[in-house]
């Protein structure tokens with residue numbers, strides 16, 4: 132009797148389409164696209180807006196050959212510009228407005244699509260696995276690699292759409308089609324390469340947060356490698372996905388093989404991720420879980436200790452990342468002077484502007500980038516509150532005699548201490564890097580203060596994120612807008628020709644960029660006061676509202 | 682408000698945007714009792730408990746917990762309240778033991794002997810990282826944390842949803858002991874056997890409103906007994922008798938349900954047919970529960986229940 136009922140069932144199974152490791156990926160992809168529709172649109176729109184606005188602005192600022200050559204004179208051999216922009220492909224041999232646009236823009240656009248791709252991949256793979264719903268999805272007939280494949284196709288779609296829109300946008304802004312297409316191809320393939328790298332990180336890391344951390348670290352190292360490679364003219368540029376992307380030399384005698392190289396690397400790295408994925412358990416990284424301690428240590432006494440413990444990993448990650456980045460960046464300072472010696476025009480430019488040197492300008496730009504990273508840490512530290520609330524973990528805590536104020540302040544305090552610590556260490560690291568290579572030991576203290584001076588401004592950005600979360604938790608994510616704005620203002624204000632009042636909306640703009648400018652205390656005091664006010668306003672809001680639940 | 686009440690709630694309202702979660706809920710929990718809090722999914726049990734903890738703010742209604750206001754006196758009250766959430770989310774990087782100690786210390790200290798005893802009785806491995814715990818084990822962590830330090834009031838939101846039967850029995854012992862020590866327990870639960878065993882009084886809610894409240898005895902009186910009887914001659918004429926439901930008969934065997942008030946009269950009429958054997962089942966909480974849940978949609982209609 133049993134066999135009689137089993138047989139037809141088997142027959143039914145045999146009639147099903149054959150199932151393999153990627154069975155079901157189209158449905159997962161559809162689900163991802165549905166969940167992502169707003170996020171992806173915002174990312175794509177941001178990339179396109181950045182490119183189009185820059186394109187329009189560049190064609191106004193550098194309309195003719197003379198202005199382009201003026202730009203080329205000031206930019207070539209200026210290490211500060213090379214690190215923060217590009218190596219100036221084509222500016223010497225065949226200067227054109229397109230070459231100027233690429234030099235100013237390609238680095239940051241690639242960083243942006245890289246960021247977009249990294250976050251997209253970890254969101255849909257490692258972080259998703261931490262939820263119960265992923266298990267539900269996995270229990271349906273989907274293959275082991277279905278989620279990975281769907282995620283990569285998602286990344287491909289988003290990057291292709293972004294790149295296509297960028298190509299159309301640049302052409303519409305009056306730039307040549309060939310260069311625009313080269314730029315678009317570079318963007319799309321670089322984005323995919325970062326997506327693939329992030330997919331590997333998702334297999335290795337124990338948590339979604341760690342996977343994102345690894346992805347961001349790779350992005351930072353890529354930035355550094357190409358910076359060092361471009362400044363010193365070494366092969367290091369070619370070890371960096373960003374360097375390979377910029378290497379397409381759009382608008383300057385295009386090298387079409389670089390996007391092909393990126394694409395090939397992306398395919399290879401994706402294959403590596405698939406091999407790793409086949410070897411690990413669902414919901415676990417490659418690194419196995421250690422047992423914890425059976426009882427808490429003596430110092431684990433309350434919300435502050437818990438906040439410190441919870442933020443420890445992230446703090447350590449940011450600390451090491453920023454110190455490493457700062458030390459290498461600082462060490463490039465001596466190159467700045469050597470490059471300057473090749474460029475009499477630029478040398479004269481710096482000689483004329485009293486009290487400032489190429490080294491100072493270079494280091495001030497290094498400190499600005501470090502300050503932006505510091506703000507990234509500050510905002511993510513504050514938004515930890517949002518994560519704890521959304522996951523429902525805070526309920527158990529606030530059901531004990533712990534006030535909301537105390538719980539929230541604990542996380543703020545840990546983040547604040549972290550910010551000061553990271554700023555001090557990062558400042559010292561740039562200073563030491565610069566002092567060792569230039570032989571000017573006074574730079575150590577100077578750079579320490581230069582980065583510490585940014586702490587109050589970072590406080591304002593983190594404070595805004597805190598207020599948003601405290602009053603309207605759904606809007607907490609908008610806390611990142613402040614950082615994006617400060618980055619646009621800090622890195623692209625001149626390129627975009629932004630009006631002064633817009634520039635002044637960035638808290639970072641009110642910080643004297645030491646050592647290039649003199650010290651000025653008013654801005655710092657104002658911002659410290661603003662931070663305190665924001666924290667107070669946030670605490671008032673948080674003690675009045677409902678606690679969100681899982 | 683009466684001082685012998687641990688919790689007094691009257692006319693409680695709470696909306697989230699256009700969703701009405703609580704619509705005039707009443708709840709009274711007397712000091713020293715185990716009070717069952719029943720209701721279908723989404724009826725507002727968890728929202729009520731979160732309001733009692735001051736995690737959510739009530740829109741309107743009277744509200745008193747241990748003589749204080751849950752919103753403004755939250756911290757003071759929390760010294761005397763222990764809570765086991767319905768959905769236990771722990772810090773993934775911390776071990777169960779660390780979570781127990783952390784929460785216990787924040788509530789004013791853990792009794793190490795009690796902690797060890799609870800861990801032993803609930804068969805919990807405290808050295809595992811929280812992310813590796815199953816649902817039931819996460820619940821055990823929350824239970825140990827709640828019971829390891831002194832408290833006057835236990836708020837338990839479906840605390841046994843993930844426990845195995847052995848652990849459930851252990852849990853029932855723990856609750857009984859807690860009440861023996863003079864604590865008050867509010868137990869939201871879906872496991873009716875558990876509620877029948879543990880609770881002195883129950884409150885049943887539906888769509889954010891209280892539909893029934895009282896001791897189990899009182900509630901039983903309002904519900905139906907199911908009867909199965911074998912008689913010498915086939916029973917007839919009972920089909921449409923007042924207070925009789927679901928009458929079914931096959932030759933000399935009949936089964937039906939009967940309202941508490943009509944029980945005596947109906948049995949008298951059956952006696953006329955010569956009773957050979959009779960089994961009756963006392964009204965269960967389940968039948969009460971289903972009657973209210975089934976009232977308009979939501980649950981299976983009472984009439985379709987197999988006799």
Ligand SMILES: Nc1ncnc2c1ncn2[C@@H]1O[C@H](COP(=O)(O)OP(=O)(O)O)[C@@H](O)[C@H]1O
Nearest residue numbers: 680697700702721722723724725726727728729
């Ligand atoms: N934060 C919230 N936002 C919106 N609706 C909510 C929220 N919390 C609960 N609800 C709604 O309130 C009602 C009661 O929920 P709940 O108390 O969790 O039910 P249960 O009785 O199953 O514990 C449900 O309809 C639920 O969807």
Ligand SMILES: [Mg+2]
Nearest residue numbers: 726727767838
């Ligand atoms: Mg509930």
